[in-house]
Amino acid sequence: MKFTQPKLPYAPDALEPVISAVTIDFHYGKHEKAYIDNLNRLIKDTPFEDMPLERIITESDGPLFNNASQAWNHIFYFFQFNPSGLKAPGGKLMEQIEAQYGSLEEFQKKFEEAGAGVFGSGWVWLANDAEGKLHIIKASNAENPLTQDLNPILVFDVWEHAYYLDYQNRRPDYLHRLWDIVDWSVIEQRYGY
Numbered sequence: 001m002k003f004t005q006p007k008l009p010y011a012p013d014a015l016e017p018v019i020s021a022v023t024i025d026f027h028y029g030k031h032e033k034a035y036i037d038n039l040n041r042l043i044k045d046t047p048f049e050d051m052p053l054e055r056i057i058t059e060s061d062g063p064l065f066n067n068a069s070q071a072w073n074h075i076f077y078f079f080q081f082n083p084s085g086l087k088a089p090g091g092k093l094m095e096q097i098e099a100q101y102g103s104l105e106e107f108q109k110k111f112e113e114a115g116a117g118v119f120g121s122g123w124v125w126l127a128n129d130a131e132g133k134l135h136i137i138k139a140s141n142a143e144n145p146l147t148q149d150l151n152p153i154l155v156f157d158v159w160e161h162a163y164y165l166d167y168q169n170r171r172p173d174y175l176h177r178l179w180d181i182v183d184w185s186v187i188e189q190r191y192g193y
């Protein structure tokens with residue numbers, strides 16, 4: 001099976017000024033496309049060819065893991081944004097955030113701190129375990145909580161290619177601004193156990 005890059009559900013300039021159209025063009029149009037192209041090249045004529053992407057991620061290592069996971073991670077990242085989306089979660093997810101972190105604001109602060117603290121390239125994830133408990137995970141390179149049997153629900157990309165054109169070295173500013181475009185209705189739907 002050949003993986004294809006899904007079309008973004010918004011215009012390239014829809015996330016401005018938080019993420020510029022130029023960053024979207026490079027980050028989704030070139031970086032993410034390259035991961036998908038590499039993934040397709042690496043699975044060709046191997047047993048991985050007929051597997052769903054999630055299974056490739058949990059069963060591979062080396063270059064195949066890196067490209068499969070990066071292909072998945074970027075789609076997860078880009079499809080959680082909508083400038084006119086829901087600005088705060090409700091229901092079970094909000095209850096769990098308040099139970100564990102006190103408030104949405106406190107959670108956001110901890111999440112930003114974790115993202116700022118990833119050394120080098122990587123991601124900061126929010127994932128839930130089988131009991132519904134939330135975990136903030138600092139991840140290097142292509143790491144994905146799926147490999148730890150956790151269910152990913154939110155992710156911020158902290159590779160420099162995600163923010164350097166718009167924020168240069170100010171990663172904390174980029175992380176803080178991302179809340180303006182996160183659509184919490186998407187995150188709520190991902191929360192499951």
Ligand code: MN
Pocket residue numbers: 027031074157159161162
């Ligand atoms: Mn990226």
